[in-house]
Amino acid sequence: MAESENIVVETAEKIFSDLADAQTINHDKKGEWKAPLWQALTEAGLPLAWVPEDCGGSGASLAEGFAVLSAAGRHAIAVPLAETMLAGWLLAQAKISSPAGEMTVIPAAPKDRITVGADGTLSGRARSVPFAKAAKHFAVLAGNSIALVDASKCRIEAGIGLGGDNSDIVVLDKVEPTATKPAPKGFDQTQLMLMGGVVRSLQIAGALEAMLDISVRYSNERVAFEKKISKFQAVQHNLAKLAGESAAALAAATSAADAIANAKSFDDAVFLEAASAKIRCSEAAEKGGGIAHQVHGAIGFTIEHILHRFSLRALAWRDDFGSESYWAVELGKMVANRGADELWPLVASR
Incomplete structure (x- = not known):
């Protein structure tokens, strides 16, 4: 592991250890632990680790980001860190700048499809979208296009996954995206x-x-x-x-x-x-x-x-x-x- 990877992972591990102790979280029935954890992660630049600096991110390597996710798994992190990192990575493929705040990706299942209408609006239904209810924006792959969508413009049917985290249905009905750009050639x-x-x-x-x-x-x-x-x-x-x-x-x-x-x-x-x-x-x-x-x-x-x-x-x-x-x-x-x-x-x- 390179020195930079060590620094990134050590930062993540310290945040997880300090603010995501499993026993403490289990006793916190109101979920008050989430906001301090997310703030610390954001200040460290981890949610947008895979986003280049010119697109508003930290510009970390894929290897560094993967190491952070492995550490997140060891702490069973129940905030949309992985989802926001993945959303930022998807937006970066089309050079779309990532906004601040929680994000997730659509679709999250292989057989779900989002389509682009003649007027540029997006339509479709995506199942089992992790943390959709908590997300402020969605990174959407629609055919040969990648789009950034304001979550408030979509209909979200809340659901709970096996682990107790949000796993929601997102319905897009002629939603106008904040930004849309073509996906790289061959990206599907x-x-x-x-x-x-x-x-x-x-x-x-x-x-x-x-x-x-x-x-x-x-x-x-x-x-x-x-x-x-x-x-x-x-x-x-x-x-x-x-x-x-x-x-x-x-x-x-x-x-x-x-x-x-x-x-x-x-x-x-x-x-x-x-x-x-x-x-x-x-x-x-x-x-x-x-x-x-x-x-x-x-x-x-x-x-x-x-x-x-x-x-x-x-x-x-x-x-x-x-x-x-x-x-x-x-x-x-x-x-x-x-x-x-x-x-x-x-x-x-x-």
């Missing part, structure tokens, strides 16, 4: 979904790291039958499996992030890395979350326990920007289209 919705999928993969991997740490710590504190439960072979076996799932998710997610950060375009190699990461991390979220709760026993199932902040969000993140099954099908299609002779050289090159 698949690339947005791949980028979003890697973002979620990093967050899942981070959450699994936290779940492993919490579970190991608990097993060394909990005493049953006059000895720590970490001494029982069955518990050791489960913790080893959880460590394996966490390591696999982290390897897949960071490899995909590295591929995107160093690629000149979203080619087949990036597709392979990103799709595989979302599939493997989604699988790890299910298996790892279950193991973590097993280790904790009954106490882990109480809603007051911090483990839920990580396990439920990891499970919820599986479905954003294409589910595990969706990417498995798409990856299968790519392999079939390339043919058997080209599969091994592609895999071996990674």
Whole structure:
């Protein structure tokens, strides 16, 4: 990791540690922790990390931003940091300046489409849009155009995801965008979904790291039958499996992030890395979350326990920007289209 990446991640980690402690948040039923956290993130320039300075952002590299998102996953951050970073990245593709405040991207599902009318207005319906209710602006990919939209001009049907965060339906009915520019040549919705999928993969991997740490710590504190439960072979076996799932998710997610950060375009190699990461991390979220709760026993199932902040969000993140099954099908299609002779050289090159 470069020195600049260290500085950016250390800044993010300090903010998360100081203002997003899981236990403190669990006891704050009014959500008063959100405003100070968002203010600190904004002052550090993290929400617009992927936006060039000439477009109103911090101009951080993709690698630096990915490292921040991994840290955000380790703290189960429940503010639209990842969504605003992704929205800023999308707007930057068309050289549209990013406004201040929370943002999110539309669409957030592979099969949803937003269209541009002859008069330049936008229409369509986007499901499961993360933090749409909290966003002040939307970064919208509509066909071959990228647009900035004032959230107040859209109809939002509020919803709650598995992790307890907003996952809303956004309806655009001939909405006039604040700004619209053509997307770069070759840029399409698949690339947005791949980028979003890697973002979620990093967050899942981070959450699994936290779940492993919490579970190991608990097993060394909990005493049953006059000895720590970490001494029982069955518990050791489960913790080893959880460590394996966490390591696999982290390897897949960071490899995909590295591929995107160093690629000149979203080619087949990036597709392979990103799709595989979302599939493997989604699988790890299910298996790892279950193991973590097993280790904790009954106490882990109480809603007051911090483990839920990580396990439920990891499970919820599986479905954003294409589910595990969706990417498995798409990856299968790519392999079939390339043919058997080209599969091994592609895999071996990674």
